[in-house]
Amino acid sequence: MKRHQNLLLLLAVAALLALPLRMVKKAPVTPQGTQTALFAGSDDQARDVIKSIAPSYKPWAEPLMQPASNEVETLLFALQAAVGSGFIGYYLGVATTRARMGRAAATETKC
Amino acid sequence: MHIMEGFLPVSHAIGWSIASAPFVAVGLRSINKKIAEHPEQRMLLGVAAAFTFVLSALKMPSVTGSSSHPTGTGLGAILFGPTALAPIGGVVLLFQALLLAHGGITTLGANIFSMAIVGPFAAVAVFRGATALRLPFGPSVFLAASLADVMTYLTTAAQLALAFPDPAGGFLASLAKFAGVFAITQIPLAICEGFLTVVVMNALIRFNARELREMNVTPREVIRA
Numbered sequence: 001m002k003r004h005q006n007l008l009l010l011l012a013v014a015a016l017l018a019l020p021l022r023m024v025k026k027a028p029v030t031p032q033g034t035q036t037a038l039f040a041g042s043d044d045q046a047r048d049v050i051k052s053i054a055p056s057y058k059p060w061a062e063p064l065m066q067p068a069s070n071e072v073e074t075l076l077f078a079l080q081a082a083v084g085s086g087f088i089g090y091y092l093g094v095a096t097t098r099a100r101m102g103r104a105a106a107t108e109t110k111c
Numbered sequence: 112m113h114i115m116e117g118f119l120p121v122s123h124a125i126g127w128s129i130a131s132a133p134f135v136a137v138g139l140r141s142i143n144k145k146i147a148e149h150p151e152q153r154m155l156l157g158v159a160a161a162f163t164f165v166l167s168a169l170k171m172p173s174v175t176g177s178s179s180h181p182t183g184t185g186l187g188a189i190l191f192g193p194t195a196l197a198p199i200g201g202v203v204l205l206f207q208a209l210l211l212a213h214g215g216i217t218t219l220g221a222n223i224f225s226m227a228i229v230g231p232f233a234a235v236a237v238f239r240g241a242t243a244l245r246l247p248f249g250p251s252v253f254l255a256a257s258l259a260d261v262m263t264y265l266t267t268a269a270q271l272a273l274a275f276p277d278p279a280g281g282f283l284a285s286l287a288k289f290a291g292v293f294a295i296t297q298i299p300l301a302i303c304e305g306f307l308t309v310v311v312m313n314a315l316i317r318f319n320a321r322e323l324r325e326m327n328v329t330p331r332e333v334i335r336a
Binding site: 005010019036040053063066073078080084092 | 112113114115116117118120121154155157158161162163164165167168169170171172173174175176177178179206207208209210211212213215216217249267271275276277278285288289292293296297299302303306307309310311313314315317318319
């Protein structure tokens with residue numbers, strides 16, 4: 001049942017993320033009345049709202065380092081996700097094996 | 112929820128940094144204490160950090176036609192308490208600010224406050240509330256993680272509204288605008304985050320039942336359910 005539940009939950013996540021891609025055809029409109037790119041980041045839209053509320057505001061600091069291109073940015077995000085999921089996968093592997101060996105040891109001592 | 116580098120006035124940037132610093136310090140102490148008392152929990156702490164690392168890297172499309180990312184702080188907050196997430200979230204945000212130009216050093220304090228303080232505290236409050244109402248374990252975890260996600264983004268909206276009140280309508284009109292950008296986009300993503308947190312929690316319960324019981328995360332009866 002538990003394994004079933006996890007599979008259903010993962011399918012639900014996939015559906016929740018895939019549906020907008022099919023359903024949504026129009027990007028949201030910025031406060032200035034222009035269309036943003038479809039599925040652009042909400043952080044960028046927040047910046048546009050700031051510009052519409054306070055047009056004279058000048059950001060007083062710049063990022064120290066910009067990723068050299070979109071590809072490099074994608075690489076770093078992928079790296080971040082890969083390192084994290086790699087660790088989780090490793091831990092679950094260790095935990096599964098430990099649980100199985102624990103059970104095996106318990107049955108051996110009974111015999 | 113990443114407020115971009117330089118996009119908070121100096122006084123706000125300093126104010127949020129001062130507000131976040133004690134939580135990070137208390138969080139570091141609580142982590143050190145936990146690991147000293149229970150060295151076996153170190154790996155689990157790594158899992159909580161890794162979960163935040165993964166989820167905050169995943170930008171997902173939403174029904175509004177824009178994309179945003181979950182935060183992944185609910186899991187760690189339920190496992191290790193709300194303050195433990197402040198330094199962990201801080202590291203994630205620092206990584207993104209330095210290497211990805213996502214968020215920034217000047218806005219780090221504000222971003223830590225929304226993602227690594229308000230989110231985790233909301234998660235723990237909702238989780239305790241749901242448990243007190245005798246909701247089953249899974250739905251409690253789901254509610255805690257997804258509401259933490261939404262609260263993080265509402266906090267960002269409030270921070271921006273405080274810094275940039277609407278010339279006509281003031282703070283509230285501005286809050287409505289920023290919440291309009293973040294809130295609806297975030298709802299399906301928060302549901303996804305809730306589901307994913309339950310999936311990982313299920314796996315942990317299955318293979319680490321004893322540890323979770325010792326950490327008082329799960330009551331006794333759910334373990335064999």
